[in-house]
Amino acid sequence: DQQVKQNSPSLSVQEGRISILNCDYTNSMFDYFLWYKKYPAEGPTFLISISSIKDKNEDGRFTVFLNKSAKHLSLHIVPSQPGDSAVYFCAASAFLVNDMRFGAGTRLTVKP
Amino acid sequence: KAGVTQTPRYLIKTRGQQVTLSCSPISGHRSVSWYQQTPGQGLQFLFEYFSETQRNKGNFPGRFSGRQFSNSRSEMNVSTLELGDSALYLCASSMGQGPVDTEAFFGQGTRLTVV
Numbered sequence: 001d002q003q004v005k006q007n008s009p010s011l012s013v014q015e016g017r018i019s020i021l022n023c024d025y026t027n028s029m030f031d032y033f034l035w036y037k038k039y040p041a042e043g044p045t046f047l048i049s050i051s052s053i054k055d056k057n058e059d060g061r062f063t064v065f066l067n068k069s070a071k072h073l074s075l076h077i078v079p080s081q082p083g084d085s086a087v088y089f090c091a092a093s094a095f096l097v098n099d100m101r102f103g104a105g106t107r108l109t110v111k112p
Numbered sequence: 113k114a115g116v117t118q119t120p121r122y123l124i125k126t127r128g129q130q131v132t133l134s135c136s137p138i139s140g141h142r143s144v145s146w147y148q149q150t151p152g153q154g155l156q157f158l159f160e161y162f163s164e165t166q167r168n169k170g171n172f173p174g175r176f177s178g179r180q181f182s183n184s185r186s187e188m189n190v191s192t193l194e195l196g197d198s199a200l201y202l203c204a205s206s207m208g209q210g211p212v213d214t215e216a217f218f219g220q221g222t223r224l225t226v227v
Contacts, residue, residue, distance in 0.1 A: 006154070034215065043116070043202055043218030044155070089154060099145070099168045100216070104154035 003027045006103035019077040023090030030092035038087045080110045116219035124225045130191040135203035143208020144186035149200040162208045193226045
């Protein structure tokens with residue numbers, strides 16, 4: 001069962017513009033959400049997280065927004081850079097970070 | 113400090129065989145989780161070990177099993193391999209003591225191909 005869904009398999013944006021990656025979840029028990037970035041031939045690396053007590057968390061160019069009522073979160077990258085081109089995975093957890101449920105990923109391409 | 117190490121990096125097996133994958137977590141981390149990544153399915157949680165005990169388990173058949181040793185190193189075993197088991201297997205290590213104020217660190221994965 002896909003408890004975490006990323007409905008856009010790919011996204012292409014121009015360098016300098018905003019990238020918005022979306023994620024939906026179904027399990028209301030999830031209370032911690034993370035975004036991971038993955039380059040080919042490498043394991044995923046942690047990017048940013050947000051707990052359910054917040055609706056926004058910012059780290060440099062990356063901002064994650066959480067809408068609990070809609071069970072939706074999004075990752076904003078501003079401004080987008082070519083080095084941001086990667087697959088982005090959304091993950092959710094009910095308590096322990098080591099029991100994460102991941103979405104299928106969105107491949108972001110940032111064009112120079 | 114050294115990151116998460118998975119061995120081997122690549123593996124080719126035939127249907128019906130069994131395979132064992134290894135994961136060495138970051139020093140001091142006691143939790144190791146295993147994930148299967150296939151195209152279109154994202155990362156699917158297999159199981160998690162903490163202090164040599166399986167603490168969580170995903171929705172995979174019993175052919176998938178694992179264990180953790182006293183030094184926190186973990187192995188994952190898949191018996192009676194099927195073509196559909198071809199995937200990238202990732203392990204992640206963390207302190208494992210929640211709440212989730214620490215993040216998991218992933219290894220590079222083992223690419224398993226079943227022919």
